[in-house]
Amino acid sequence: MQQKAVYYKTFDMEMQATGLMNTYKLGNSHYDEVFKRINEPKSHYQPIVECFNQLSISDFERINNEVKTAFFNQGITFAVYSDEKKPDERIFPFDLFPRIISNEEWTKLEKGIIQRNIAINLFLDDIYHKKMILKDKVVPAELIFSSKNYLKEMDGFSPVGGIYTHISGTDLIKHIDGEYYILEDNLRCPSGVSYVLSNRMALKKSLFDLFNKLKSKNVYQYPEQLLEVLKTVKPKNVDVPTVVIVTPGMYNSAYFEHSFLALKMGIPLVEGRDLYVEKDFVYMKTIHGPIKVDVIYRRVDDEFIDPLCFRKDSMLGVPGLMNAYRAGNVTLANAPGTGVADDKAVYHYVPSIIKYYLHEEPILNNVHTYHCEDPSENKYVLENIDKLVVKPVDESGGYGISIGTTLSKEEIEEVKVKIKSNPRKYIAQPIMSLSVHPTFIEETKEFEPRHIDLRTFCLMGKNTEYILKGGLTRVALRRGNLIVNSSQGGGSKDTWVLE
Amino acid sequence: MLSRVANNLYWMGRYIERADHLARYSKASYFSSLDAPILKTFDRNFVLESILYMAGIFDMEQINEKDVLYKIGLDAQNSNSIISNITSARENARGARNAISTDLWEAINKYYHLVTNYPQETYLTTGFYDFTQMVSDQTSIVTSKIFGTLLHDGEYAIILIGMHIERAIQIIRIINSKLHDIYKIEQAGHTVTELSFEWTNLLKCVESFDMNRKFYRNIPNREQVLEFLIVNPNCPRSISFSLRGLKRYEKNISRNENHDINTISYKINKLCGQYDYLSFDEFKDDIYGLLNNTQAKVLEISEDFEMKYLSF
Structure with missing residues (x-):
C-alpha cells in the first residue's frame, strides 16, 4: 500500500x-x-x-x-x-502533432483532385491517340514530343478501361492567403502511402486519447481499394486475375513501401528476375513452376521495365514485357508513358487541360508557372531569379531546385547560365509561402513552426475512383527550409480528415 | 510461392538455427571450462580451440581469448560469426518481407538490431554470457513467431525445412567436435567421473541436459548421451528428430506422390527409415562413420532441394 x-x-x-x-x-x-x-x-x-x-x-x-x-x-x-x-x-522522422483538415476543406480538395486526375487521364489518352489538344494548339505539340517521357511505344495503344494513371500523387501547399495550390502531379510511381498508414498506427498507439477528442476518417481502406482498382483493369478473358507488385529490389529506397503494400493486399512482391515472358504472356517463377501474371503494379520506372524496349542495361526489367502489354495480355499500372503529363512544364497547362476536356473551371489553383523556353517569360525569369523558385522539369525528390531568396550573387549567375544553356529544362514559379505547423524540435525541446505540404493519393480504375482521406503531410524539419522531401531532411505527420 | 522468396525463407531458417547453435555451444563450452576438471592437464586454449573447431574457423594463427570471442560473436568480417549469421537471416527475411507476418519480421529485425548494436567492449569484458543468452532468447521469440503467426502452409514448411536441415548438420558438428575433445581428454588419462563432466557439457551444448536426465535418470555417460542425441525420436535436439522434421515438412510441399528412386522424398524417407531402426550397438564402433555418412546425405538432400525448388 x-x-x-x-x-x-x-x-x-x-x-x-x-x-x-x-x-x-x-x-x-x-x-x-x-x-x-x-x-x-x-x-x-x-x-x-x-x-x-x-x-x-x-x-x-x-x-x-x-x-x-x-x-x-x-x-x-x-x-x-x-x-x-x-x-x-x-528512421524517417515522424512528428506526433497531427495535421487536421476540416471536412468542408477536404470535400473541396477531393473534388478538385478527382477533377484534375480525370482530365489528365483524358489528356494522356488524347496525346497517345488523336492528339486533338495539340492540333487545337491548347498545349504546344513540341512540348509533348520533346519530352523524354513521351513514349512512342504507347502511340495508338489503349489500356484497359482507358486508364493510364491508376495511382497518382497530387502535391498541394497552403499559401499565406489560406488557399490550397497544386504544387505538382506525380503520375509515375508516387510513394509515401505506407507512411500514411504507419503514421496513423503509431499515433493511435502512442496518443490514443487524441482519437477520443476528435473523429478522423480512417485510412486503412487504401490497400483494399488499391487491389480492387487493380482488379478492375484485368486483361480481357481473365476471370480471377493474378495481381503482383514489381519492385526494383530490397535495396531500393521505397522497398519498405513495396513490401508493405504487397503484405496488406496479400499479393506477391516480385522482382524483374522472378518474371519471364513467353508467347506474349507473363509468368512468375514459383516453386511449383510458372504461374501467369495478369496485372502488374510496377514500382520500376518506365525506362527500366523492359530491356528489349527501353534501357538495354536494365537488370530490373522483364524482357518482352512491353510486347505482352501491347498484346493486351497483361496490364501495367501505371501505364508506361504517363510521365509526359507530370512534367513540370506541362503542369502549367493543366488548368487549360481541365477546361478543354471537362468544360469546367479548375476547382484547385495552380501556382503560376513561367516557362523558360517562352522568350518573354524567359526574360522575366532571368531578371527576377532572386524572387523565384527555379526547377528542372524532369527531376523529382527536390533535386536541382534553386530558391531565389537563398542564393548568393554568384549562385544566381550560375542558375542563369543553366537556364540559358537549356531553357526547355527549366520552369520558374513565384516563391510560395508554405503554411507552417507546430512541430516538435528535439534540439530545443519545444514546438516550433515548420513548413508543411500535403501529398494526396488518388486511385482510378475502370469506372471507379478513390481518394485516400487525408494523405501524407510532409514537414521540413530544418528551420526556414521549404523542401519537404524525405531525401532532403524532411519528416512527416499523421493527417486527419474530420468526420 | 516465388522460388526466390522460397530461397530467402529457406536461408533465413538456416541462418537463425545456425546462430543459435553457435551461441549455445560457445556459451556452454566456455562457462563449463572455467572450473572444469580437465584444467589439470589442459590450458584454457583447449576450449577456445573447441569453439573455433565447431564454428568452422581454422585460420587463426595465435589463439587469444578476446580474439576468439570477437571472431565468433561480433566480427562482421567473419562470415561464420553470430553477427554475420543474423545479418544474413535478416537480409533474407527482408527479401521475403511480404511472405512473412509483420510480427515475425519485427522479431527478426529487432534481433538484428540487438546483435549489431551490442557494445563490443561490454561483449569482450563482462557481456559474453548476456550476449549469447540474448541470442538464445531472441531465437525463441523468432521461432515462436514462426510457429504462431504464419499460416502452416508452403512458406512455413520451407522455413522449417531450412531449420531442420541446419539443425541436423549442426548437431553432427557439435557431436563431432565434442567427441574430438573427449578423445583427447581420454588420452590424457582422466577418470570416468571427469569424463562425465564432458558428456554433460555436450548435452548442455545442445540444450538437452535436463531432457537426458529425465529420460535416463542417470549421470550422463557415453552410451546414453550418444544414443539420445543421435537416435532418440523425441528429443528435439537429436539427429533423428531433425530428419523426421525434414521428412514431415518436405511432404507438405512435395507434389510428388510416387516415391521414385532418387527423388528428394525418396532420399529423405530412406535416411529416416535407417534412423528409425538404428540401435546404439549397431553404430557404437563407428560413430564417426555414421555421422559423416549422415552429414553427406543431408547435404545431398539440401542440394537437391535447392535445385528443385529454390533456383530461379
Missing part, C-alpha cells in the same frame, strides 16, 4: 508540468495551420492542443522515443552509407 501512495504522488507532480504549447511562437510571415494568435488555436485544433498541453515535456519525450523505437523495430528506416562497412539505419 505504501508503494502505491508514492506512485500517485509522483504522478501528481508530473501532471502539474503542463503547457507544451505555451512556448510556441507563431511564424509571422506564414499561414499558421493551428494557431490564430499565441495560445489561441483554431476551433478544429482546440481539443488536440488541449491534449498536448496536458503532457509534461518528459512524458512527451518518452512517448516520442517509444514511437521512434517502434519505427526502428518495424524497419521503417532508410540506410545512410558511410565509409564504414555497416550502413547507418535511420
Whole structure:
C-alpha cells in the first residue's frame, strides 16, 4: 500500500508540468495551420492542443522515443552509407502533432483532385491517340514530343478501361492567403502511402486519447481499394486475375513501401528476375513452376521495365514485357508513358487541360508557372531569379531546385547560365509561402513552426475512383527550409480528415 | 510461392538455427571450462580451440581469448560469426518481407538490431554470457513467431525445412567436435567421473541436459548421451528428430506422390527409415562413420532441394 501512495504522488507532480504549447511562437510571415494568435488555436485544433498541453515535456519525450523505437523495430528506416562497412539505419522522422483538415476543406480538395486526375487521364489518352489538344494548339505539340517521357511505344495503344494513371500523387501547399495550390502531379510511381498508414498506427498507439477528442476518417481502406482498382483493369478473358507488385529490389529506397503494400493486399512482391515472358504472356517463377501474371503494379520506372524496349542495361526489367502489354495480355499500372503529363512544364497547362476536356473551371489553383523556353517569360525569369523558385522539369525528390531568396550573387549567375544553356529544362514559379505547423524540435525541446505540404493519393480504375482521406503531410524539419522531401531532411505527420 | 522468396525463407531458417547453435555451444563450452576438471592437464586454449573447431574457423594463427570471442560473436568480417549469421537471416527475411507476418519480421529485425548494436567492449569484458543468452532468447521469440503467426502452409514448411536441415548438420558438428575433445581428454588419462563432466557439457551444448536426465535418470555417460542425441525420436535436439522434421515438412510441399528412386522424398524417407531402426550397438564402433555418412546425405538432400525448388 505504501508503494502505491508514492506512485500517485509522483504522478501528481508530473501532471502539474503542463503547457507544451505555451512556448510556441507563431511564424509571422506564414499561414499558421493551428494557431490564430499565441495560445489561441483554431476551433478544429482546440481539443488536440488541449491534449498536448496536458503532457509534461518528459512524458512527451518518452512517448516520442517509444514511437521512434517502434519505427526502428518495424524497419521503417532508410540506410545512410558511410565509409564504414555497416550502413547507418535511420528512421524517417515522424512528428506526433497531427495535421487536421476540416471536412468542408477536404470535400473541396477531393473534388478538385478527382477533377484534375480525370482530365489528365483524358489528356494522356488524347496525346497517345488523336492528339486533338495539340492540333487545337491548347498545349504546344513540341512540348509533348520533346519530352523524354513521351513514349512512342504507347502511340495508338489503349489500356484497359482507358486508364493510364491508376495511382497518382497530387502535391498541394497552403499559401499565406489560406488557399490550397497544386504544387505538382506525380503520375509515375508516387510513394509515401505506407507512411500514411504507419503514421496513423503509431499515433493511435502512442496518443490514443487524441482519437477520443476528435473523429478522423480512417485510412486503412487504401490497400483494399488499391487491389480492387487493380482488379478492375484485368486483361480481357481473365476471370480471377493474378495481381503482383514489381519492385526494383530490397535495396531500393521505397522497398519498405513495396513490401508493405504487397503484405496488406496479400499479393506477391516480385522482382524483374522472378518474371519471364513467353508467347506474349507473363509468368512468375514459383516453386511449383510458372504461374501467369495478369496485372502488374510496377514500382520500376518506365525506362527500366523492359530491356528489349527501353534501357538495354536494365537488370530490373522483364524482357518482352512491353510486347505482352501491347498484346493486351497483361496490364501495367501505371501505364508506361504517363510521365509526359507530370512534367513540370506541362503542369502549367493543366488548368487549360481541365477546361478543354471537362468544360469546367479548375476547382484547385495552380501556382503560376513561367516557362523558360517562352522568350518573354524567359526574360522575366532571368531578371527576377532572386524572387523565384527555379526547377528542372524532369527531376523529382527536390533535386536541382534553386530558391531565389537563398542564393548568393554568384549562385544566381550560375542558375542563369543553366537556364540559358537549356531553357526547355527549366520552369520558374513565384516563391510560395508554405503554411507552417507546430512541430516538435528535439534540439530545443519545444514546438516550433515548420513548413508543411500535403501529398494526396488518388486511385482510378475502370469506372471507379478513390481518394485516400487525408494523405501524407510532409514537414521540413530544418528551420526556414521549404523542401519537404524525405531525401532532403524532411519528416512527416499523421493527417486527419474530420468526420 | 516465388522460388526466390522460397530461397530467402529457406536461408533465413538456416541462418537463425545456425546462430543459435553457435551461441549455445560457445556459451556452454566456455562457462563449463572455467572450473572444469580437465584444467589439470589442459590450458584454457583447449576450449577456445573447441569453439573455433565447431564454428568452422581454422585460420587463426595465435589463439587469444578476446580474439576468439570477437571472431565468433561480433566480427562482421567473419562470415561464420553470430553477427554475420543474423545479418544474413535478416537480409533474407527482408527479401521475403511480404511472405512473412509483420510480427515475425519485427522479431527478426529487432534481433538484428540487438546483435549489431551490442557494445563490443561490454561483449569482450563482462557481456559474453548476456550476449549469447540474448541470442538464445531472441531465437525463441523468432521461432515462436514462426510457429504462431504464419499460416502452416508452403512458406512455413520451407522455413522449417531450412531449420531442420541446419539443425541436423549442426548437431553432427557439435557431436563431432565434442567427441574430438573427449578423445583427447581420454588420452590424457582422466577418470570416468571427469569424463562425465564432458558428456554433460555436450548435452548442455545442445540444450538437452535436463531432457537426458529425465529420460535416463542417470549421470550422463557415453552410451546414453550418444544414443539420445543421435537416435532418440523425441528429443528435439537429436539427429533423428531433425530428419523426421525434414521428412514431415518436405511432404507438405512435395507434389510428388510416387516415391521414385532418387527423388528428394525418396532420399529423405530412406535416411529416416535407417534412423528409425538404428540401435546404439549397431553404430557404437563407428560413430564417426555414421555421422559423416549422415552429414553427406543431408547435404545431398539440401542440394537437391535447392535445385528443385529454390533456383530461379
